[in-house]
Amino acid sequence: MENTLSEQQLEIREAALKLCRQFGLDYWLERDREGGFPEEFYRAVADAGWLGIAMPEAYGGSGLGISDAAVFLQAVAESGGAAQACSAIHMNIFGLQPVVIFGSEDQKQRMLPPLIRGEVKACFGVTEPDAGLNTTKLKTRALRDGDRYVVNGKKVWISTAQVADNILLLARTTPIEECRSPTEGLSIFYTKLDRDYVTIREIDKMGRKGVDTNEIFFEDMPIPAEDLIGEEGQGFKYILHGMNAERVFVAAEAVGIARAANERAIQYAKDRIVFDRPIGMNQGVQHPLAQNWANLEAANLMMLHAAKLYDQGLPCGSEANASKLLASQAAVETCKNAVLTHGGYGYAKEYHVERFLREVMILYIAPVSPQLILCNIAEKKLGLPKSY
8 A cells, every 4th residue: 555655645644643543442432432522632633733734825724635635534544533533523624625716815814724723613514304415405595685694494414513613504595496507596605603593403323423413403594795605606516626525535534444444353363262273264254354455455546546636636526436435335344344253242342343334334325325426427437328
């Protein structure tokens, strides 16, 4: 793997792993048991300057590429922090790309530095209960009222809303029936998540308890007009710029989690003695672990390829989708094999592999399902007719 990374990326990886050694497996096991945002970890990442790794230097970031940020997030996941650690910092690292690309200079100066310094936490408000991945059918409305907008509606699967100060919100500003295209009439805002006008309800979920996931209900929440990003009605186009980067990051994190699981399984196979010999001597144990390694390295190469295309400004939609598909599939299988390698102990929380399996499942499901990825590749890359 090292041969595929630049010298700078190798340094990023080592620095990330060194930072994460402060937060061992027991730290993340406690977060998984007790819940509660990993504030100490978040603060350490912010203080070390990593939240701005892919943000412009003019606003306090490092100005590095998506490839570099993916290497960093992969190392964070691989350290044992898995999805809890990555989700705690994910939004800060890339979530405000719509502001970076489409925001005014005043907005960039106002919005980006506090996020990069870790003074402000933000969440991403797109998905809705009735729309799912059909983003054009969003029903949350933002109506213009003088020098502000007034928002009503609901969002779901919103990570970190319990602790977020701000929200990057996609809402419909023009009724869909008045638009020439379903993708028009959606606008994006970056604004205060005002608790006086919202109800936030946490969802009890399978894994990643240290990072909350929520439903949000908006009731006449005011948004200053100056918090509208870019042009009104063009928000759908704006969020597309972040989706390919997000898929790359999810792929990198999935590989990182799975590597952590596979390494624990390999060590267990060396140490566990049954019938007077290490179980790792049995090909029935060896082969799944070897297959894990091969699958993960192949998926990682696709991830790095997609990230490189992104950084070069080249089309990368299918490649980013493919990297997410391959990495998440390989990661789920790897984590499953890690549990099986441990036998009954794989079911015990103290061995951590069951946590890796639970946490990696979200990366298999979100932010886009394997089925929709395959539909996209079939249509966009292979030129096949739409299947719906």
